[in-house]
Structures are given as structure tokens and as C-alpha cells.
Amino acid sequence: MQKLKLHLHYYKGLQSFGLPFSLLAGVVSMAFSEHKLIGFINAFSLNLLTGSFILALYFFEQRYSGQYFFYHNLGLSKLSLVIGAYLINVAIALLLFCLKLYLYA
Numbered sequence: 001m002q003k004l005k006l007h008l009h010y011y012k013g014l015q016s017f018g019l020p021f022s023l024l025a026g027v028v029s030m031a032f033s034e035h036k037l038i039g040f041i042n043a044f045s046l047n048l049l050t051g052s053f054i055l056a057l058y059f060f061e062q063r064y065s066g067q068y069f070f071y072h073n074l075g076l077s078k079l080s081l082v083i084g085a086y087l088i089n090v091a092i093a094l095l096l097f098c099l100k101l102y103l104y105a
């Protein structure tokens with residue numbers, strides 16, 4: 001349970017950088033999509049899994065690189081933190097795609 005809390009703490013810090021980029025991509029895609037909500041969900045999910053995740057990792061590394069020692073001392077490697085955060089993003093994207101299928105079925 002402790003490691004799950006640490007993963008969620010890392011994810012929250014990581015998404016403080018990545019979420020604005022994903023939201024911006026979603027809002028911009030609404031202007032070019034016929035179905036506004038589908039365009040938003042598609043762009044937000046795709047950006048959450050690719051571009052904004054990479055940017056968030058880069059900005060987190062630049063801003064809070066010392067925090068990795070904190071996680072390492074508690075038994076979590078940098079790789080496990082990144083994989084855990086990406087898996088959370090995959091779960092969110094899958095939920096959004098299921099919502100999209102439910103709304104427009």
C-alpha cells in the first residue's frame with residue numbers, strides 16, 4: 001500500500017506538467033472535429049499517452065531531479081515510477097475510449 005501511495009504521489013507531480021499540454025491538445029482538436037467530444041477524447045487520450053507524457057518526464061527531470069533520490073531510498077527505481085505512471089495513463093485512456101464508445105454507440 002505504501003508503494004502505491006508513492007506511485008500516485010509521483011504521478012500527481014508528473015501530471016502537473018503533462019495535463020495542461022493534453023488539455024490544450026484536446027481543446028484545439030475540438031475546433032477541427034465534427035463531433036466535439038469525440039475529437040477532444042481522441043486528442044486528449046493520444047496526447048496523454050505520447051507527447052505530454054514525454055514532456056512531463058523531461059520537465060519533471062529538470063525541475064525535481066532530486067526527488068528521485070527520495071523514491072530510491074524508499075525502494076522505488078526511476079524505471080518503476082515511469083512504468084507505473086504510464087500504466088495509469090493507459091488505464092485513463094482506456095476508460096475514456098470506453099466512454100466514447102458508450103456515448104456514440
